[in-house]
Amino acid sequence: MQRLNGSAIASLALVVTVGALAFPVWSYADRSGTAQANMASGMVNTQWGPLTASDRDLIIRVRLAGLWELPAAEQAMQRSDSPAVKEAADHLIVGHKDLDERVRNVAAQLGVELPNVPNAQQQAWLQQMNSATDDQYDRVWANLLRSAHGKIFPAIGQVRNGTQNTLVRQLASDTNQTVLDHITMLEKTGEVDFDAIANGTI
Amino acid sequence: MRRSKGSVLVAVAVVGTISAVAYPVFYSYPNRNAAAAAAVPTGDTVTTQWGPLTPADRDLIVRVRLAGLWEGPAGQQALERSGSKSVREAADHLLVGHADLDKRVRIIAAKLGVELPNQPTAEQQGWLDQMTAAKTEADYNKTWANLLRAAHGKIFPAIATVRNTTRNTLVRQLASDANQTVLDHITVLEGTGEVDFETIANNSVSGTASPTGPPPPVPGQVPPAAPAAEPSTNPRVSSVPSPTTPGLVPTGRPDPEELNNEQGEPIVQ
Numbered sequence: 288m289q290r291l292n293g294s295a296i297a298s299l300a301l302v303v304t305v306g307a308l309a310f311p312v313w314s315y316a317d318r319s320g321t322a323q324a325n326m327a328s329g330m331v332n333t334q335w336g337p338l339t340a341s342d343r344d345l346i347i348r349v350r351l352a353g354l355w356e357l358p359a360a361e362q363a364m365q366r367s368d369s370p371a372v373k374e375a376a377d378h379l380i381v382g383h384k385d386l387d388e389r390v391r392n393v394a395a396q397l398g399v400e401l402p403n404v405p406n407a408q409q410q411a412w413l414q415q416m417n418s419a420t421d422d423q424y425d426r427v428w429a430n431l432l433r434s435a436h437g438k439i440f441p442a443i444g445q446v447r448n449g450t451q452n453t454l455v456r457q458l459a460s461d462t463n464q465t466v467l468d469h470i471t472m473l474e475k476t477g478e479v480d481f482d483a484i485a486n487g488t489i
Numbered sequence: 490m491r492r493s494k495g496s497v498l499v500a501v502a503v504v505g506t507i508s509a510v511a512y513p514v515f516y517s518y519p520n521r522n523a524a525a526a527a528a529v530p531t532g533d534t535v536t537t538q539w540g541p542l543t544p545a546d547r548d549l550i551v552r553v554r555l556a557g558l559w560e561g562p563a564g565q566q567a568l569e570r571s572g573s574k575s576v577r578e579a580a581d582h583l584l585v586g587h588a589d590l591d592k593r594v595r596i597i598a599a600k601l602g603v604e605l606p607n608q609p610t611a612e613q614q615g616w617l618d619q620m621t622a623a624k625t626e627a628d629y630n631k632t633w634a635n636l637l638r639a640a641h642g643k644i645f646p647a648i649a650t651v652r653n654t655t656r657n658t659l660v661r662q663l664a665s666d667a668n669q670t671v672l673d674h675i676t677v678l679e680g681t682g683e684v685d686f687e688t689i690a691n692n693s694v695s696g697t698a699s700p701t702g703p704p705p706p707v708p709g710q711v712p713p714a715a716p717a718a719e720p721s722t723n724p725r726v727s728s729v730p731s732p733t734t735p736g737l738v739p740t741g742r743p744d745p746e747e748l749n750n751e752q753g754e755p756i757v758q
Contacts (some may be wrong), residue, residue, distance in 0.1 A: 301505050303608075307507065329703040336686070340702030347703050355720035361720045368654065377726045386732035387627040387718040398706030401715040431758045437653035444646030447675070447692030452687045456679075460672060461732035463649075466666055468731045470652070474661075483542070 298325035307433055333397055336452040343399050345446045345455065348439060350401045353387035354420060355409035356432065359416060363428050375472040378433070384467040389461055393454045401470050411434075434489040437468045537601055540657040547603050549651045549660065550594055552644060553667055554605045559613035560637065560655035566620060567633055576630050579677040583637070586670040593666060593745045597659045616640070634683035641675045642689055653703065664744065673738035680736065 306444035329340035332433065361381035363372050394401050412431045420425040443466060473479060483489045494543035534543045564583035567576055598605050608615065616636045646673060651663035678684060708714070 297499075304503075304506055307511065323512055326690070326694050330701060333706075337690075338705070339690075340705075343703040343705070345504060350715065350718070351555050356722055357718050361724055364724045374728075377724075378723060378728045380720055380726050381728045384717075385732065389732070390653035391715050391717065392714070398708075398710065398712055399703065400706075400712035402714055440653050441646045444649040445693065446601065446671070448642035448645050449690050451690050453731065453734070457735055460735075460738070463672060463746055465729040467652070467665060471665065485654045485656050 297326060302322050310411070325385070331367065332487055333452065335454045336450075337396055338452050338455070339450070340400075341446055342450050342452050342455040345443065345462070346394055346397070346399050347402065348442070349351065349386055349390040349392070351406060352439065353383040353436070355401065355405035355413060356383050356435075357387075357414060359432060360406075362413075363424075366421070366464060368426070369425050369476065371476040372428065372478070375429070375432075375469070375476055378469055378472045382469055386462060386465055389458060393458050397452075402448060406479065425476065426478045426480075429476045430480055430483065430489050433470065433473040433479045434484060436466050436473065437484055440466050442472065496532075500535065508712045537657065538592060539601070539659045540655075542601055542603075542657050542660070543655070545651055546655050546657050546660040547601075549648065549664060550598050550601070550603050550666070551606060552605075552647070553663065554598070555592055555593045555610060555613065556640070556644065557587040557594070558606065559609035559617055560587050561591075561621060562609075562617060563633065565636060566617075567629075569726070570626070571630055571633070572626060573630050573681065575677075575681040576633065576683070579674070579681055580639075582674055582677045586674055590667060590670050593663060596745050597663055600659060613640075622755075631683045631685075634678050634681045635688070637686055638675065638678040638684045639689060639692065641671050641678065642693065647672050669740045669742070676736055676738055686717065 326339055326341075330337045332338075332385050360376040360383075363376040364380075367376070369372060391401065393399075404410075412435070415431060416424070416428055440463075443459050446455065447463060450456050450459065462469050480489065532544045534541050536542075555639075560583050564580040564587070567580035568584075571577060571580070595605065597603075597689070608614075619636060620629065620633050623632045648664050648667045651660065652668060655664065657662050
C-alpha cells in the first residue's frame with residue numbers, strides 16, 4: 288500500500304512535469320517566428336509578388352473609405368455653409384474618386400473581391416451626420432471624417448513598409464498622399480477636436 | 490532513514506523541476522515586453538504656446554534629428570563609393586531631404602525647448618560601420634540600400650501615428666513634412682533594385698500578426714465587378730487628386746522661417 292502510494296505520487300509528478308513542460312509551448316502563441324508564420328499562412332502568390340492578409344485588408348479599407356466618404360462629402364456640399372468644409376468636401380470627392388478607380392484596378396488584377404456598400408460602422412457615421420442639427424453639422428462631419436482618416440493613416444504606413452506586392456505598394460503610396468491631404472483639409476475647417484483625437488474618443 | 494533521505498532528494502528534485510518549468514510561465518514570459526516598454530519615451534506632457542507637447546512628440550523630434558545625423562554621412566559616402574546611377578540618385582535625395590528636415594527640426598526643437606542629440610546612436614554608428622566594411626561595390630550597394638530602407642520603413646508608420654495624435658501645431662507640420670520626405674526616400678531606395686523585400690516583410694510583423702483578414706483570391710475565379718464609387722449627384726469640384734506620377738513623391742515646400750534673435754518666437758505671423 289505504502290509502495291503503491293509512492294508510485295502514484297511519482298507518476299503524478301511525472302505527468303505534471305510533462306504537462307508543465309508542454310504548457311509554455313502551447314501558450315507561447317506570440318513567441319518569435321509565429322508572426323512570420325501567421326503572415327505566411329494567409330499569403331498567396333501573384334505575378335506582382337506575394338499578397339498577404341494585411342495587403343488585402345488595405346485594399347478593402349481603401350474601397351470602403353470611398354463608399355462612405357463620397358456620400359458624406361456630397362452631403363456637406365449641400366448642407367454646410369462653411370467654405371472650408373466645402374473645400375474639404377471637394378478634396379474628399381476628388382481624392383476618393385481617384386483612389387476608388389485605382390483600388391478597383393488593383394483588386395481586379397489581384398482577384399480580390401470588393402464590398403459595394405459601406406460597413407455598419409460607416410453607415411452609423413453617415414446616420415450621425417444625417418441627424419446632426421445645422422449648428423452641429425460641420426463639427427460632427429469634420430470630426431467623424433478626421434478620426435477615420437487618422438486611424439487608417441498609420442495602417443497605410445505599415446503596409447507600405449511591409450508589403451511584398453508591387454501593386455499594393457503603389458496603392459499604399461497613393462493612399463498615403465491622399466489621406467494626408469484629407470487630414471490636412473479637414474483640420475483646416477477649424478472644427479477638429481484634437482483632444483478627442485488624441486484620446487481616441489471619437 | 491536511508492529511505493527518507495532518498496524521498497527528500499526526490500522531493501527536492503521534484504520541487505526544483507516544478508519551479509524551473511513554472512518560471513517562464515509566471516515570471517519571465519509575462520515580463521517579456523518589459524524591455525520594449527522601457528524604451529517607450531517617458532516624461533511629462535508639457536504645455537507650450539503651440540499646444541501640449543507629449544513624450545511621443547519629443548521622440549519624433551529626436552528621431553528626425555537622428556535620421557539626419559547618420560543618413561547625411563551615409564548619403565555622402567555612397568556618392569564617393571558607389572558607381573551605380575540609382576544609388577547615387579537615392580543618395581542625392583537623402584542628402585537634400587535630410588538637410589531640409591534637419592533645418593526644420595532644429596527650428597522646432599529650439600522653439601519647443603527640446604534638446605537634440607549631435608551624434609548618431611550606437612545602432613546607427615553600427616550601420617555606418619557595416620557600410621564602410623562592405624568589400625565589393627555590389628556588396629556596398631546592397632548593404633547601403635537595405636540598411637537605409639529598413640530604417641526609413643520603421644519610422645514611417647511612427648510618423649503617421651504622431652501625425653494623427655499630436656496636439657502640437659509645430660509637431661503636426663513636422664510630421665507632415667517628414668511623411669513626404671520619408672516616403673520619397675523609401676521610393677528612391679527601392680528604385681535602386683537592391684532592396685530585399687522579403688526580409689523587410691519578415692521584420693515588419695511582430696506580436697501575434699494574425700492570419701485573419703479578407704479571404705485570399707481563388708485562382709481562376711474572377712470576383713464580381715465592383716461598380717465605381719461615385720457621387721450620386723454631380724457636385725462641382727475643382728481640386729486635383731493627390732497621387733501624381735508613380736515613383737515621384739512631392740516634397741517641394743517653402744523653406745521654413747528662420748529663428749530670430751529671441752529664440753522661441755517666430756519672425757512672422
